[in-house]
Amino acid sequence: MARMLIGLIFSLLSSPLLAQPAPEVLRVGITEVPPFVIQEPDGRWSGISLELWQQAAERNGYRYELQPLPFDQLLPGLQNGQLDIAVGALTMTAEREALIDLTHPFYRTGLAIGVPAQPDNGWAALRALMSWQSLSLIIGLAALLLIVGTVLWLFERRHNRTQFGDSSLQGMGNGFWWAAVTMTTVGYGDKSPVTFGGRLVAIIWMFAALVMVSTFTAAVTTTLTVGNLQGGLEGPDDLRRAHVATVEGTVSERYLDEQRIRASRYPDLSQAMRAVQSGEAEAVVYDLPILQYRNGELNHGGLRVLPGTFENQSYAFAVPSHSPLREPVSQAILEITAGPAWQQLLERYLGKP
Structure with missing residues (x-):
């Protein structure tokens, strides 16, 4: 015992x-x-x-x-x-x-988001204009102009060499130019078809160009408007379409990884915030009180800290x-x-x- x-x-x-x-x-x-x-x-x-x-x-x-x-x-x-x-x-x-x-x-x-103090809507619009959707529209329009210009040149190549050139490259290039100025209703008059087939193509293209210009203008306007509306980040749901800066080894980094948000890691918060100021990143995610305190130390007015928190x-x-x-x-x-x-x-x- x-x-x-x-x-x-x-x-x-x-x-x-x-x-x-x-x-x-x-x-x-x-x-x-x-x-x-x-x-x-x-x-x-x-x-x-x-x-x-x-x-x-x-x-x-x-x-x-x-x-x-x-x-x-x-x-x-x-x-x-x-x-x-x-x-x-x-x-x-x-x-x-x-x-x-x-x-x-x-x-x-909780976590908070810091964004540039003055959102650059002009840059957002330019970025929208350079998107794949806009570029594919421009490439498609250029291809159509080349096709119309080539068809016109095929009718004019033997009877209108003075305006459309002797070689195939000159003819297609001049045909492209004619199709472009005709579509925009500028019509400089430096080139005009003389054959029946060429004039028939010109008439069809002039009426079709009215629809093409209206459609293209509406598409570009929509793209620029959407780019301006989406240019600013206003909450955590917008982070998925942004390039975010954060600090490695922190809860904010883990949150971004879990949400599969594209992020760049920095050794400390000050460097991450300066990356947003310089345009290397579009936003920074970090704990609200620390983000607010560090923001007061930044030059050039600091960042704009969005109201509210998430991931408490x-x-x-x-x-x-x-x-x-x-x-x-x-x-x-x-x-x-x-x-x-x-x-x-x-x-x-x-x-x-």
Whole structure:
């Protein structure tokens, strides 16, 4: 009986589920992600998450040291024991929860879209005009002009060489020119058929050209109008027809991949936003508060952040699996975010909603 009791106690002590005491000085992993973690010019660190952590640490009597790391090293640092907690703007996902533990969320937001501040409708119209639909229409019209011009030349080649030339290439080229100016009702008069067959072709073509011009004009007008209407992005449903910029290794990248939206990856948000400014991409997708904060730092007026969010998400701190820090930190987060000082903190960094 005594042996069984000793064995039970030993197994409990050796179990990974049993909480181990927290270290005397916590190693806090951070990465710059304004406005949640900001590195000031003098090297100090501030931000929403940093101030929240400082208050939580003070409530629990924690001593800690900050360890700045790239974003992609935070979770591995928790897994291999190099970090005791990661503080920033970590989105709560099932994949991350399977690897580490997450505290109670402290901020809820979602993805947002940034587009050029001044949409270039002229460029959108030009892009629509250069679409395959428009190009196929132009190519088809050119082929018809060549056919009509060639038929006319076949009638005129022996009796009207002065106007249509001696060689086949000259004849077809001059016939093409005649068909084009006749269709547009310009009719310079520099070339005109003299044979019965040629004049019969000319009469038929003049009446047919009236219909052709009306049809072509209506098709081009429709294309340009649609191009102007579709030139701007107004929501997530429009992303499928756009070239989007995002940050690699983030929730926004995963969303774009899942939706099969064409996207270019950039190492950080600032580069992705500058790509939209320079025309390399048509929009950027990222977390709303971070996108808004970074937008204020851009030159030339920044981007236009579309209203509303999608793919809603929550931010939390991360700790190693079965860490004893999870419960006391979560309790502190609940107490701090329930007080009026929390709203004042958010307004100080994000402005009034």
